[in-house]
Amino acid sequence: MNNPGLLREQKRERFFFIALTAPAIVLVGVSAMAPVLWILSQSFLTLTGEATLSNYEKILSSGLTWSALGVTLALSLCTLVTCVVLGVPLALALASARRRVANRVLILIMLPLWTSILVRTYGWLVLLRREGVINTTLASAGVIDEPLPLVYNFTGTLIGMVHYMLPLFVLPVYAAMRDIDGNVVRAAASLGAGFWRCVATIILPLSSSGIGSGSMIVFIYTLGFFITPAVLGGGKVNPIAIRIERTLSTFQDWGSASALGVLLLVLVLIAGAMFLAIRRLAGERVQHA
Template sequence: MVALNPPASLSVAQADNGGRLAWDARLERLVSFAFTLPCLAVVALCVLVPCAWLFFLSAFGSDGKASLENYQRILDGASYARIFITTFQVGLATVAACVLIGVPFASFINGLPPRRSVIFLAAVLLPFWTSLLVRAYAWLVLLQRTGIVNSVLMGLGITKAPLELAFNHFATVLGMTHIMLPIFILPVLGAMRNIDSALIRAAASMGASRSYTYRRIFLPLAAPGIAAGAILVFVMSLGFYVTPAILGGGNVNVISMRIARSLSNYSNWGAASALGVLLLVFTALLFALSYGVQRVLLSRQRS
C-alpha cells in the first residue's frame, strides 16, 4: 500500500503555520477592539463611576451610618408613590401622543419622493436645535391664561373665559411630546424605509386596498421600529426636569423635581441618590422588557 498520509515533515509545517495564523487573527481582533477604548473610557468615567457613587451614597442614612433608611422612606411615603405614578403617567401619555402623531407622520414622509421627504424631515428635526428652556417658555407664551391660544379662542367667541391650558399635565405632555417627537420619528422612519416597496405593490396586485395594505403589511413590518421609538421616548420621559417644572407650574411633580428638591433644599444626597437608583432600576427593567418584545417581533419576521 502506498501511504495516503502526507510525509510527517509536511504536516508539522502546516501545524506551525496554523499557530501563526491564529495569532494573526487574535492580533486583528485586539487592534479592532482598541478602537473602542476612547469610548469605553468616557462611558466608565461619566456613567459607571457616577452610578457606583450613586449606589454608594444611597446606602447611607442622614446620620452618616450605613442603612437602607432612604429606600425605606420612599417605600413608606405615599407622596413618593404619587410622584412615581405621576412620572409614569406623564411618560405614558407622551409615548401615546408620539405614537398617535409620529406614526402617521413617519408613514407620510416615507411615502414622499426623496427630495421632498428631506424638507419634511428637516421640519421635524428643526426643534432639535432650540434649547429645552426656550421651547418650554414658548409653549407658555401660547398656553397661559392671557396667551395667544386663549386670546384667539375668546376673540372668535368659542370660549367666554380663558381655558386652563398651562401649568397642568396637558401642558407638560404637550411640551414633552414636542421635544420627543423627532426622537420617536427617526427609528420609526428607519424601520419604514427598510420595508421593501415591492411588498406594498404585491399586496395591491392581490387586490388589497391602501388601508388594508397599511394595516396588514406596512404597520406590522414597522412595529419593531415603533416599539423601539416608544421605549426610547418613555425611558427619556422619566428623566425630564425643565419641561414639567415650567409647563407643570408646580402641579406636576415628577421624580427629577423631587431629586432636585432633596439636593437644593435639604442637601440630602442619600435621599436623592436612592430616588436616582430606583429610577435607574425601573429604566433597566423596561429596557430588558423592550429588548424581549423587540426580539419576539423581529424573530417573527426574519427573512
C-alpha cells in the same frame, strides 16, 4: 477548511478596531458609572456616614414617592401613546414621499432639537398661558368665553414633552419604513389588499423594529424629565425628577435623594428590559410569519 492566513487577518482587524474604540469605551464607561456608583453608595449612608437602609424605608413608606412614581409613569405613557398616534402616520407619509420632499420635511421636524429645551419650554409657556397666543386667538374668534387651562397642569406638561420627543420617535420609524421593499406593498395591492390592509399586515409588522426603538427612546427618556414638568407643570405636576430636586433643595437629604435616584434607575432598567423583550418577541413573530 478555514484558511489560517485569513483567520489571522480577521483577528488582526478585530484587535485593531477594539484598540480604536477602547479609549472611548473606557471614557464613557467611567463617566457613566462613576456617578451611578456614587449615588448608589450615598443611598445606603446616613448624614454621619453610617450604613443604613432607612433611606429606602423612608421613600418607600412615603405617599409622595408613590404619587411621584404614578405621575412619572402617566406622563411617560401618555407621551408615548401620543407620539405613536402622531408619529407613525407622519413617518408613513415621509416614507411614501419623494426623497427630496421627505428630506425637507425632516429638516423642519428636526428644527426643534436645535433649540435649547429651556427656550422651547418657555415658548410653550407663552403660547399656552391664560393670556397667551392660543387663548387670545380663540377668544378673539369667539370660540371660547373663558381662557382654557392649558398650562400649569398635566395637559401643558404633556404638550411640551410630546413636542420634544416626537422628532426622536419619528426618525427610527421613518428609517424602518424607508427600508421596506416597495415591491412587497405593490404585490399585496395587486392581490386586492387595500391601503389599510397593506398598512396593518405589511408596513406596520415590517417597521415594528423602528416603532419599538422609537417607543423605547420616548418612554425611557421621559422618565427622567425635569425642565418641562418644572416650567409647564407650575408645581402641580411632580414626577420623580422634581421630587429628587425638592428633597435636596428643601431638606438637603442626600441619602433620600440618592435612594430616589436609584429607584428611578431601577425603573429605567425594568422599562428597557421590557421593551427589549417585546422587540425580541415581535421580531420572532415577523420571522415566523
